[in-house]
Amino acid sequence: MQHGSDGKAGPTAGLGSPSGPGSGTGTKTGTGTGTARTDRLCLLAALDDQTTDTDVLTAAAQHATAALGGFGAMGHLSASASRGLHLIASSGLPRAVTRNWEDIRITDSVAPARAFRTGEFAFASTANRPERNPSDPPHPSPAADVSARSAMAAVPLSGPDGPLGVLSVLLPVTDALSAEERTFLGEVARWAAERLRLAPPTPDTVSRTLLGTPPERAPGQGPGETSTEFEFEFDVQANEVVLDERLLDAIGIERETFDGRLSTFDDYVHPDDLPWVVGDVEQALRTRGRADSEYRVRRSDGTYAWVRFRGRAVSHRGSEPTRLVGTMSYTTETHAALESVGRALAHMSDGFLSVDRDGRIGFVNVAAERLFGRPRDLVGRSLWGVYVVRKVPLLEERSRRAVATGVPDGFEVPWPDTDRWYHLRLVPLADGLTLYITDVTERRLREAERAAAERAAAERAAFTTRLTRALAEATTTRDVTAAVAESVLPPLHATGLVILALGNERLDLVGSVGYPPALLDRLHGMPVVAATPLGEVLRTRAPKFIESPEDLVAGHPGPVDCPITEGKQAWAFLPLIVSGREIGVVVVSFDRPRHLTGDERSLLTVFGGQLAHTLERARQYDVATTRARDLQNALLPRALPSLPAITAAARYLPAGHGADIGGDWYDIIPLSGDRVALVIGDVMGHGMPEAATMGRLRTAVRTLSDLELPPDDVLTRLDDIVGELGEESFVTCLYGVYDPTTQILTYANAGHLPPVVAHRDGTASLLTFDPDPPLGIAAPPFGVHDVSLPDGSFVVLYTDGLVETPGLNIDKGLRHLTETVAAALADRDGPAREPDELCDAVTAALLPEHRRTTDDTALLVARTCSLSPGDIATWALPEDPTAAGQARHHVHEQFRIWHLGEELEMATELIVSELVGNVIRHATGPIQLRLLRSRTLICEVTDGSLTTPHIRHAHATDEGGRGLQLVAAMAQRWGTRYTLTGKCIWTEQALDA
Numbered sequence: 001m002q003h004g005s006d007g008k009a010g011p012t013a014g015l016g017s018p019s020g021p022g023s024g025t026g027t028k029t030g031t032g033t034g035t036a037r038t039d040r041l042c043l044l045a046a047l048d049d050q051t052t053d054t055d056v057l058t059a060a061a062q063h064a065t066a067a068l069g070g071f072g073a074m075g076h077l078s079a080s081a082s083r084g085l086h087l088i089a090s091s092g093l094p095r096a097v098t099r100n101w102e103d104i105r106i107t108d109s110v111a112p113a114r115a116f117r118t119g120e121f122a123f124a125s126t127a128n129r130p131e132r133n134p135s136d137p138p139h140p141s142p143a144a145d146v147s148a149r150s151a152m153a154a155v156p157l158s159g160p161d162g163p164l165g166v167l168s169v170l171l172p173v174t175d176a177l178s179a180e181e182r183t184f185l186g187e188v189a190r191w192a193a194e195r196l197r198l199a200p201p202t203p204d205t206v207s208r209t210l211l212g213t214p215p216e217r218a219p220g221q222g223p224g225e226t227s228t229e230f231e232f233e234f235d236v237q238a239n240e241v242v243l244d245e246r247l248l249d250a251i252g253i254e255r256e257t258f259d260g261r262l263s264t265f266d267d268y269v270h271p272d273d274l275p276w277v278v279g280d281v282e283q284a285l286r287t288r289g290r291a292d293s294e295y296r297v298r299r300s301d302g303t304y305a306w307v308r309f310r311g312r313a314v315s316h317r318g319s320e321p322t323r324l325v326g327t328m329s330y331t332t333e334t335h336a337a338l339e340s341v342g343r344a345l346a347h348m349s350d351g352f353l354s355v356d357r358d359g360r361i362g363f364v365n366v367a368a369e370r371l372f373g374r375p376r377d378l379v380g381r382s383l384w385g386v387y388v389v390r391k392v393p394l395l396e397e398r399s400r401r402a403v404a405t406g407v408p409d410g411f412e413v414p415w416p417d418t419d420r421w422y423h424l425r426l427v428p429l430a431d432g433l434t435l436y437i438t439d440v441t442e443r444r445l446r447e448a449e450r451a452a453a454e455r456a457a458a459e460r461a462a463f464t465t466r467l468t469r470a471l472a473e474a475t476t477t478r479d480v481t482a483a484v485a486e487s488v489l490p491p492l493h494a495t496g497l498v499i500l501a502l503g504n505e506r507l508d509l510v511g512s513v514g515y516p517p518a519l520l521d522r523l524h525g526m527p528v529v530a531a532t533p534l535g536e537v538l539r540t541r542a543p544k545f546i547e548s549p550e551d552l553v554a555g556h557p558g559p560v561d562c563p564i565t566e567g568k569q570a571w572a573f574l575p576l577i578v579s580g581r582e583i584g585v586v587v588v589s590f591d592r593p594r595h596l597t598g599d600e601r602s603l604l605t606v607f608g609g610q611l612a613h614t615l616e617r618a619r620q621y622d623v624a625t626t627r628a629r630d631l632q633n634a635l636l637p638r639a640l641p642s643l644p645a646i647t648a649a650a651r652y653l654p655a656g657h658g659a660d661i662g663g664d665w666y667d668i669i670p671l672s673g674d675r676v677a678l679v680i681g682d683v684m685g686h687g688m689p690e691a692a693t694m695g696r697l698r699t700a701v702r703t704l705s706d707l708e709l710p711p712d713d714v715l716t717r718l719d720d721i722v723g724e725l726g727e728e729s730f731v732t733c734l735y736g737v738y739d740p741t742t743q744i745l746t747y748a749n750a751g752h753l754p755p756v757v758a759h760r761d762g763t764a765s766l767l768t769f770d771p772d773p774p775l776g777i778a779a780p781p782f783g784v785h786d787v788s789l790p791d792g793s794f795v796v797l798y799t800d801g802l803v804e805t806p807g808l809n810i811d812k813g814l815r816h817l818t819e820t821v822a823a824a825l826a827d828r829d830g831p832a833r834e835p836d837e838l839c840d841a842v843t844a845a846l847l848p849e850h851r852r853t854t855d856d857t858a859l860l861v862a863r864t865c866s867l868s869p870g871d872i873a874t875w876a877l878p879e880d881p882t883a884a885g886q887a888r889h890h891v892h893e894q895f896r897i898w899h900l901g902e903e904l905e906m907a908t909e910l911i912v913s914e915l916v917g918n919v920i921r922h923a924t925g926p927i928q929l930r931l932l933r934s935r936t937l938i939c940e941v942t943d944g945s946l947t948t949p950h951i952r953h954a955h956a957t958d959e960g961g962r963g964l965q966l967v968a969a970m971a972q973r974w975g976t977r978y979t980l981t982g983k984c985i986w987t988e989q990a991l992d993a
Contacts, residue, residue, distance in 0.1 A: 037067050037184045044191050053077070053196055054404070057089035060167055060192040065092050068181055070169040071150060074101055075192070076112055077157075077165035085112060085166060086358050093170065103358070103382060104130045106287075112166040115154035117287075119163055121186065123176050127152035153177055155185050157193040161312050162289055164196055229327035232309065234262060234281065237322040241265045250330045251307060252299030270296035270304055285313045285321050294331060306331045351422075351437030355383050355399075368437060371415065371422075391416035395424065402426040403433055412440060456599060463491055463603060465751075465773060468730050471614045472684025473800075473855065475621055480614050481511025488588065488607060489513065492600060496568055496589035498523065501615070502538065502582050510584065510615065515567070522563045532562040537573045538582050543605050544573040548593035570594035572601075574608030578616045586611055613728045617687055635695035640668050644934045645740035646676045646862045649835035651843055653857040655686075655801065663690035663731070664799040664858035665698050669705045672977055672986045674740050674867065674934050677705045680752065680797040680860055681733035684774065693725060701735065708977030711735045711748035712782040715775065719750070722775040731775040734797060738789065740867045741932065745789050748782040750775045753803065753810075756796040756818055757787060762826035764794075764818050791866040794838065796821055801857030802846055813846065820845040835861040871933040877916060879925040884916045887929050887941075898933055901992040907970045908939060908989065914963035915941040915985050918949060923982075936972065936988045944982040 040063045047059055057075030065073045072092030076085035085104040104113050108130045115122035127150050151171040156163040167189045171177075177185070230247035234240075241262045248255050253268060269277055273295035284291035294308040311326025351368035355361055361378045372378055372386055383389055384396050392413055402409045409426045421444050425436035470483035477499070485497055496514035500507040500523065509524040529535045533556070537544050546552050547570050565571060568589040576584040586608060596604070633652075640648050648668050655662070663683025671677055679701050683690040700721055704714045714735050722731050734755065736747030747755075751774030758764035772782045789795060796817070803813025824841040825833065838861050847857060873894045877883040888909045895905040912929060919927055923945035932938035951964045967974055971987035978984075 037180075040067055041184075041187055041191065044188065047195070054089050056192055056195040057165075057167070058091055060188050061089060061091035061169075064167060064169050064185055064188050067184055068153070068169050068171065068177070070171045072097070073167065073169045074098065074112075075157075075165065075167055076101075076104060076116075077196075078116065078163065084108075085116060088165070097170075100129045102384070111152045111154040112168045115156045115166050115168075116163050119156050119158065121182055122154045124152045124154075126150075127170055153182075153185060155182075155189040157189055157196065159193060159196075164193055167192060229329045232311070232326060232328050234311070234324040235322060236262065236281070236285065236324075239263055243328075247307075247328055247330075251297050251305045252301065252303075253297070254300045257300065268298045270298065272296075281311075281324055284311065284324060288313050288315070288321055291324060291326075350439075351435075353383070353435040353437075354432065355435070356432040359383050361386075362432070368435075371437060388416055392424075399426055399433055399435075403428045412444075459491075460599060460603060461773065461777075463487075464606070464777065467607060467610065468684065468774070468777065471610050472730060474614055475618065475686050475854070477510045477615065477618050480611070480618055481513065483614075484511075484586075484607075484611060485513040488604075492588065492596075492604075493590070493594075494588045495591045496587070498564055498587045498589075499584065499611075499615070500534070500586070501584040502528070502576075507534065507585065514589070515564075519563050519566060526563070529561060531556065533571070533573045534562060534564070534585055534587075537575045537585055541575050541577055541582065543575065543601070543608060545596055545601060545604075546571045546573075547595050564589075572596065572604050574604060574611075576608060576612035576615060578612045583612060583616060610728065617685065617689075621687060635691070635698060636665055637667055641670055643668070643670055643674075643676055645674045645738060645865055645867075646678075647835055647865065648860065648862040649839045650861070651839045651857070651859040653801070653843065653847060653859075655854060655856050662686050662799075662801070662856040663694035664801065664856045665694045666797065666858045666860040667698055667701060668860070668862070669702055671705060671737065672708060672975055672988075673938055673940060673984075674932060676738050676740075676862075677701075678736045678738065678745075678747075678795065678797060678860065678862060679733070680799065680858060681731060682752065682799045682858075684730040684732070685728075686855075693722075693729060693731070697721065697731060697733070701733075708975070710784070710978075711737060711746055712780075712784045715748050715750050715772075715778075715782045716780040719775045719778050719780060725776070729776050732771075733775055734771075736795075738795075738862075738864060740865065740934075741872055743788060743790055743864070743866045745787045745795060746784060747787070748772070748784050750778055750782060753798065753800060753814070756794075756798075756821050757789065758794040758796070758821050758825050759790065760792045760825075762822055764822035764825065766814060766818055789864045791864060793864045794821070794825065794835070795862050795864070796838075796842070797860040797862075799856065799858045801855035802842070802859055804855070805847070806854060817842065817846060835863050867932060867934060873931045875929045877927040877929055879920070879927060881920060883920055883927060884913045887912045887916045890929060891931070894931055900933075900937070904937065904989060904992055908937065911939055911967050911970055911987050911989075912941070914967050915939075915987075918963055918985075919943045919945075922949075923947060926981075933991070935991070937991055938986060938988055939971075940984050940986045942979060942982065942984045946978065946983060948976050948983070949985060 044059060044063060047056070057077075061073035061075050064070070070092070072090060074087060074093065075089045077088050078085055084106050087098060087102045090098045101112075104110060106113055106117060110128060110130045111122040111124040113130070152168055153171060154166050154168040157165040157167060167185070169185065230244035230250070232244070232247070233242040239262045241260060241264075243258075243260075243265075245255055248258060258264065266274060266278070277293050277295050280291045280293045283289070290310070290312045292308075292310050294306060296304040297307050298304055307328050308331050309326060309328040311324040313321035314323045314325050315321035348365065349367060351371055352363070352365040353361060353368050353372070354363040359382050361381055361383055364372060364378050372388060378386065383399075389395055392415070394411070395413070398409050398411065406428050408428065410423060412421055412423045414420070415422050420439060420441045423438045423440045425438070427434045427436070467483075467487045470487040471480070474480040474483040481497070481499060484499070488494070489497060496512075498512045498515060498520075499510040501510050502508075505528050507523070507526050507528060509520055512520055512523075528538060530539060533544055533546065533552075546555065549569060552565060552571075564587055569592045570590040572588040574586045574588070575582060576586060588604065636652055637650070640650060646668065650666055652664070652666075663681075663685065665679075665681050667677075667679040669677040669679065679698075681694070681697060681701075683693045683697070697718060700718060701714065704717050709717070715733060718731070718733060722729050730751075732751040732753075734747060734749045734752040736745050736755075738745045749769065749771035751771050754766045754768055754771070756764055756766055767785070767787060769783070769785045772778050798817070800810065803817050804810045805813070808816070820842055821838070824838055839859055842859060842861070843857075873890070875887070875890045877886055891909050891912050892905065895908070908931075916927065916929065919925075919941060923943040925944055926942075928940075928942040930940040930942070932940070949964055951968060967987060971989055974985070974987040976983055976985050
């Protein structure tokens with residue numbers, strides 16, 4: 001199905017290759033001296049024995065072309081005696097030329113066909129193209145016309161039973177080859193023929209070796225057994241047939257009734273099959289070739305059995321052959337199965353084609369007829385000759401590659417001259433290729449609709465995220481107006497905004513965008529009139545959308561005293577409701593008539609609800625500021641713990657004058673195994689509720705950390721907590737765990753700013769993984785990221801107040817922060833090598849005294865300190881009772897290496913023995929023991945079970961149940977944490993002074 005010019009290069013590609021078609025036009029210019037040709041034959045003889053048929057023919061074509069000074073060469077193999085020659089490999093010839101030589105009929109007059117028929121050298125002074133099927137589309141090309149002006153020499157690839165194929169060379173001259181050149185070409189052909197018989201059946205082999213039919217199973221044989229083949233001999237002239245008597249028994253023909261005459265055997269052949277069976281035998285005798293047929297034979301009981309015979313013509317002393325000798329095999333069971341499968345394939349909803357090893361169509365089902373044509377027009381034709389196939393992009397190329405590699409392939413293509421899409425599945429088989437064609441047009445339409453919906457949802461989520469962030473950061477009514485103008489108006493292409501607060505049945509102007517001052521003066525203090533859109537929205541507490549001035553008049557036919565509708569063409573009136581009471585109205589307006597979609601109306605409705613709460617919060621801002629600050633200071637860590645894996649420092653800077661505090665917080669939490677949890681978060685918004693929320697979340701984080709949950713699970717639990725706080729609560733949070741044994745920080749991020757990581761060499765960078773949405777609007781699960789932090793690395797966590805200040809947008813702030821950290825650490829002798837000094841350097845650079853900040857700032861700087869490999873010992877233990885003894889032995893040997901005391905050793909051996917024993921009795925493997933020598937001695941036993949151990953009180957008569965009590969008594973601390981593969985039970989003991 002694939003030849004060398006379209007596939008991979010042969011193993012000798014580049015050795016003596018001609019410079020190209022332009023290397024000579026009138027005389028032969030190949031490197032064809034006697035010595036060079038001998039060297040080429042030596043190179044061919046050295047070719048690896050594991051090369052495929054394609055590689056063998058490609059190598060032969062390359063050396064023949066170079067030695068004879070030809071344009072290129074081709075290698076054809078015979079699929080069967082009746083089907084002709086098929087192109088397997090070529091060298092130096094473009095696709096435009098080789099496509100005309102893919103299939104050659106044996107009866108054709110071209111040089112390759114004559115060489116195959118006669119078994120001798122053939123030469124043609126004009127290399128005319130082989131005959132084509134009149135229904136096949138032509139392939140005109142300037143390159144294809146080269147053959148009409150060139151000569152062609154061809155030699156057969158001789159096999160033991162006749163030619164295997166032909167090697168042909170396209171020459172730029174019209175005179176015949178010299179005797180020496182013909183001898184060389186014959187030697188190359190003999191080498192190729194011998195190597196073809198040696199070629200192994202690899203996936204790259206495209207000759208008969210790979211694509212041959214597997215043996216059938218004879219009656220009574222089990223699956224996997226080799227089918228029995230019975231010898232036969234037909235003598236047409238003597239009218240005799242010699243059959244193995246076992247074959248007669250297998251078929252079901254009584255031995256007594258068979259007289260050994262060929263004419264008698266013909267009577268047993270099914271009448272429908274007899275003509276072409278006789279024709280195959282006659283053709284084999286006439287061409288001195290082979291016959292390979294499968295047909296039905298009548299049993300003695302009148303039923304029919306299937307047999308397959310393979311034979312070759314035999315002659316006596318050069319006379320015309322009259323005998324056919326070979327083997328027969330019983331194939332009835334295989335045919336029954338194939339007929340059942342064929343019926344299913346014929347009527348299945350997907351299109352199905354089967355193609356043999358020569359690329360010819362053998363089966364077309366009903367569904368495929370609609371795409372390719374009627375079976376009687378297709379079966380027996382080359383698939384690549386079907387006009388519609390040539391218009392399907394990449395079908396031929398990918399089909400040939402699938403057969404050559406033995407790897408199935410699948411892809412989707414638009415079907416020619418239709419608006420339909422199909423999925424093509426190419427499955428290479430031992431005897432060819434199958435194509436499954438599935439109509440995926442509807443699926444693609446659904447996917448396109450789903451993608452559009454997902455894009456819309458993403459846009460809504462982005463809109464909500466931007467709006468939520470903007471409103472959370474707004475503190476005063478002026479801030480609220482600016483945030484809405486920036487977050488809401490541009491996405492909706494709105495041009496006007498008015499926010500009105502309700503008090504004493506009057507509307508007071510809070511903020512506006514896009515209206516002239518004179519009109520705003522009329523709005524301020526305007527009484528609420530029920531007959532206006534403003535009064536209607538406040539009365540019904542429902543939003544009102546007016547898409548044009550005509551809709552306004554239709555909804556309010558009388559005189560309308562509503563200045564806010566002047567100068568605009570469409571409006572969205574949204575009530576501001578807080579705690580069941582009306583606090584005002586917000587109006588979004590447009591300069592031209594505007595139809596708002598359902599999604600846009602939903603977003604505006606949600607926006608109205610968020611804005612109402614934001615305004616209410618702004619009113620209470622001043623009252624809540626002082627109390628929230630006091631609460632926040634009380635809830636933040638008073639001092640950071642001293643830990644072996646982390647040296648840390650932190651800063652909390654409240655907002656500047658006139659600004660409310662936020663819900664920023666940070667924390668460092670020690671975990672088992674010397675691991676450390678790093679936490680930073682920001683409750684969106686400002687005021688007492690945010691400070692209280694921060695305190696609740698910090699407490700929740702510490703509680704969840706004690707449960708040894710992974711970062712994504714911690715954020716998932718926090719998201720549940722935030723969801724219970726109300727729809728106005730949104731929180732960003734980053735939670736990470738640093739493991740000093742692996743030097744890896746594993747973290748999850750819910751809408752928080754990315755950390756800055758710096759190394760000892762002074763390089764610093766942002767961890768730019770995309771965060772998940774904030775807590776409260778997130779959709780778990782959260783993404784988890786791993787970052788390598790070698791010993792002495794710095795990780796900087798912060799809130800947005802550090803990098804987003806007036807006059808400094810967040811992108812510039814992030815870049816400034818990264819540059820500041822890098823510059824501070826680049827000075828190896830400077831004080832900023834310590835976390836505390838680095839905190840001072842960062843705050844001095846990004847938040848100088850003269851710069852007014854509008855948000856609180858939390859900053860956490862941690863320097864890592866990894867455990868030395870010499871302080872870590874790990875062993876895998878067997879899942880049998882000997883594991884405890886092995887564990888004690890490992891502990892004893894490791895204590896000798898670490899020079900630890902005997903008392904500690906005895907206690908550790910007891911702990912390890914009890915923990916491993918519990919695993920053997922109550923859990924499953926794999927089992928691992930790990931010792932860590934840090935400020936304390938840490939012992940960890942890991943298994944594959946998720947069952948959590950608990951201390952229980954054993955009765956006086958119980959023989960067991962006291963193991964964990966002993967562990968708890970001997971260790972300072974102990975606990976359990978879950979891992980990706982099970983759980984880990986850990987203990988900590990004080991090291992000897």
